[in-house]
Amino acid sequence: MDKRTNEEWIADLRAGGDQQAQALEDLRAIILRGLPYAIAGRIAPNSPQSEALVEEIVQETLMRVLEYLDTFEGRSQFTTWAHKIAVRAALTELRRVRWREVPLPEMGMDEEGDASYRELPDRQASPEDQVDRKDMMKRINRIIMEELTEKQRKALMAVAMQGFPLEEAAQRMGMNRNALYKLMHDARLRLKKRMEKEGLTPQQVLSVFEQVGK
Template sequence: MSTRTNETWLADLRATGLTHEEALNDLRNVIQKGLPYALSRWLPASDPLFPPLVEEVTQETLLRVLDQLDTFEGRSLFTTWVHKIAIRIALTELRRKRWRDASLDELTENEDAPPPAGLLADSHASPETSAERKDMLERVRRILQEELTPKQREALTLLGLQDMPMDEAAKKMKTNRNALYKLLHDARLRLKKRLLIEGLTPQDLLSAFEQK
């Protein structure tokens, strides 16, 4: 892996073809090398949950970094900035893991089906909060169905909900890792635009499941 300056990281990740792929692979290695130490306070590397968490966090971090390249101000090393993003994502995933049991298919395939019980079950939630969560899930189901292609929904199901490793998901979908990153990146952009039209932000969706 070559040593890059901040400017080189930005240029290579914005490039296309082999340059972009090599930068993406190098950044993936940087993230995965730093996570064991960074997360040792909360989850030891020996824990069975650690390998799938690292894979999940790496995928999400790469997508987040590509989305936010223009926000990097150069006040630190680029890799330090990336590690901070990765740690925030990892801690968020640890807190919200209990909501990962629901299948995206349940949210998208049957318009008349009620939202998955695992997403709504909370013995401490008020009736108002439960109703808000149900309404939010119905809106999410509609947005996913209307905005994403079948391939994009399949990718989100395999990687986001079934915790399938990136290489296995790429093999199942008969594509490669970088093409799958691009597929997810495009899906995220489409969802962000639609959420904006709907007057929602990603934080609105998360907040609906954090409140009691």
């Protein structure tokens, strides 16, 4: 039976005994119907790896649902709330599997004030554009090095510039995802304000890079 009202779900899951066991079994079936949408395109759906992962995620989700039952405020369907927990558990695990071999990139600075990440020649850019871009890049790099802590630079390089998942970067940096988002928000604000102080807006700087190839 999965047509319970929110109140019925809460009551059954709190009841203990057979009533709770039946509710957990029904919730398990509901979560299993949603999980393919989290897994699709990320791992092969019928592989042994997928089956083991699904079982792990369902167990974890049911445990979390019981643990956080008191925090459900009834602002959505109870099942949507449970799916949300399952999706977080699934994507966290899938990101971990996918990125576990990838080292977290570092951002350093060489003697000329240039960031140490790889530069590729842009065949579409005119020599003038390339000079403009290089100068601007150096200026921005210097602001980054002067304004941000090593941790903020590392986070910015990994997440904002190279698309590293926040959750995975946070775990490698010994933080949780929430704390890393706050750290990056603070870093972005510092950079934005410093650039404003120097008479630069992100849009202006962006235009130097975007005009190339037009």
